[in-house]
Amino acid sequence: MRYQFDWSVLWSGQTGQWLLQGISTTLEISVLAWLLAGVLGTLSGALRTAGPRPFSALSAFYVEFFRNVPLLVWMFFWYFGIPLLLPRLAQDWLFAHGAEFWAGMFALGVYHGARFSEVIRSGIQSIPKTQLEAALSTGLTVTQAYRFVIIPIALRLLIPPITNESLNLLKNSSVALTIGVAELTFQTRQIETYTAKAFEALTAGTLIYLVLCLGLSAFMAVLEKRCAIPGLIARVTPAEH
Amino acid sequence: MDFSVIANNFSFLISQGLLGFGKFTGGTLRLAIPAIILGFILGIFIGLGRLARSGWVRVPATAYVEFFRGVPLVMVIFWFWFVIPVLLGVPLPEYTVALAAFVVFEAAYLGEIIRAGIQSVPRGQVEAATATGLTSVQTMRHIILPQALKNMIPALVTQFIVLFKDTSLASIIGYVDLTKAAQIVNNREIRPFELYLFIAMVYWLCTYGMSRYARYLERRLSHA
Numbered sequence: 001m002r003y004q005f006d007w008s009v010l011w012s013g014q015t016g017q018w019l020l021q022g023i024s025t026t027l028e029i030s031v032l033a034w035l036l037a038g039v040l041g042t043l044s045g046a047l048r049t050a051g052p053r054p055f056s057a058l059s060a061f062y063v064e065f066f067r068n069v070p071l072l073v074w075m076f077f078w079y080f081g082i083p084l085l086l087p088r089l090a091q092d093w094l095f096a097h098g099a100e101f102w103a104g105m106f107a108l109g110v111y112h113g114a115r116f117s118e119v120i121r122s123g124i125q126s127i128p129k130t131q132l133e134a135a136l137s138t139g140l141t142v143t144q145a146y147r148f149v150i151i152p153i154a155l156r157l158l159i160p161p162i163t164n165e166s167l168n169l170l171k172n173s174s175v176a177l178t179i180g181v182a183e184l185t186f187q188t189r190q191i192e193t194y195t196a197k198a199f200e201a202l203t204a205g206t207l208i209y210l211v212l213c214l215g216l217s218a219f220m221a222v223l224e225k226r227c228a229i230p231g232l233i234a235r236v237t238p239a240e241h
Numbered sequence: 242m243d244f245s246v247i248a249n250n251f252s253f254l255i256s257q258g259l260l261g262f263g264k265f266t267g268g269t270l271r272l273a274i275p276a277i278i279l280g281f282i283l284g285i286f287i288g289l290g291r292l293a294r295s296g297w298v299r300v301p302a303t304a305y306v307e308f309f310r311g312v313p314l315v316m317v318i319f320w321f322w323f324v325i326p327v328l329l330g331v332p333l334p335e336y337t338v339a340l341a342a343f344v345v346f347e348a349a350y351l352g353e354i355i356r357a358g359i360q361s362v363p364r365g366q367v368e369a370a371t372a373t374g375l376t377s378v379q380t381m382r383h384i385i386l387p388q389a390l391k392n393m394i395p396a397l398v399t400q401f402i403v404l405f406k407d408t409s410l411a412s413i414i415g416y417v418d419l420t421k422a423a424q425i426v427n428n429r430e431i432r433p434f435e436l437y438l439f440i441a442m443v444y445w446l447c448t449y450g451m452s453r454y455a456r457y458l459e460r461r462l463s464h465a
Contacts (some may be wrong), residue, residue: 068446077437082434099391174316188316209311209313210308
């Protein structure tokens with residue numbers, strides 16, 4: 001049997017609608033999870049470098065436990081495991097209000113928060129101590145030294161690894177299909193199931209991810225060049241994918 | 242909360258899910274170990290291709306890396322799952338599909354690590370090797386690769402940890418790895434909290450062990 005191509009499934013009627021909904025859900029869950037990961041990562045990353053002992057230990061536990069377990073397991077844990085601990089009423093309410101989206105968002109955000117934390121920690125640690133000492137010796141207060149010297153340097157050094165991690169988050173949002181979040185990969189599969197046009201559906205999904213990822217990384221590369229500190233080639237080594 | 246579900250299904254979860262002995266073709270390690278070895282071999286070619294002088298080799302190798310780093314692994318698995326059987330005209334078992342997808346996907350990441358490792362070897366080494374009369378293949382084999390390999394060991398171990406975690410995604414197409422084994426048990430017992438927490442700890446023990454080892458290697462190699 002020869003395979004019949006029919007690209008029109010990508011833009012016609014119901015299936016075209018699904019694809020658009022998939023894109024918007026992927027972006028929604030990624031942006032929300034990114035915000036959560038940013039807050040968790042910055043907090044725990046900073047606490048690990050400068051916090052008091054119990055807080056730094058807690059952050060270390062958070063980072064080591066969450067980033068060393070597969071995201072898929074966290075998805076199942078947040079979606080199937082956690083609601084069972086809640087009272088019956090809260091469970092009913094959750095499952096009537098898109099529990100899978102929120103569970104997926106939490107799984108993604110908490111997992112990537114642990115990875116952001118590592119990036120931010122290594123960024124802070126990569127700034128030589130002499131920078132702070134020099135800033136203080138010119139008469140700046142500690143707050144001023146952080147505000148005008150340390151943080152501006154750290155942010156610029158962190159652009160490449162943060163970009164890398166953010167793209168990982170976007171790609172990893174595809175794992176949320178396992179708990180039924182109707183994001184891009186889920187919709188791609190749904191189109192395949194309904195129309196049996198696997199090739200067209202997967203091509204569309206793949207190209208959309210590629211455009212999102214390559215577009216974002218090209219944009220960030222321009223930003224990185226604009227913000228580059230002259231004479232400095234030290235980059236924080238990017239984390240794994 | 243009732244953790245006896247773990248004790249009752251311990252042997253299924255560990256021997257079937259993690260190791261791959263049992264009625265199903267499965268096992269996290271049975272997928273992870275060949276995927277790492279084959280992915281590394283393909284990665285060497287990709288990494289060397291990225292550094293080739295000829296554009297006919299360099300451009301496709303670069304495109305390969307950029308492509309696979311811009312696409313989610315789940316997508317790659319679906320490609321292999323839905324499209325390869327159509328092209329070949331025969332259905333493929335989950336194991337083959339998963340293994341092929343992992344090797345192809347991870348080779349892009351491993352190739353980048355290998356490229357960085359090769360580039361970390363100082364140019365003077367190559368010049369000295371050429372001066373003593375070694376051919377370029379001999380230089381690569383005896384001078385560059387041994388030093389490059391040493392430099393990239395920490396990054397390689399980290400990537401192996403990532404691959405180990407990624408194998409959980411093979412459960413999406415029905416491969417019975419540790420995650421799928423927990424799902425199977427959960428379908429009967431309905432104890433998701435206990436089961437998923439347990440396999441999280443099993444994964445954690447394996448990956449944390451590997452990451453400690455990576456840190457140890459890093460420290461030892463930086464002194465050498």
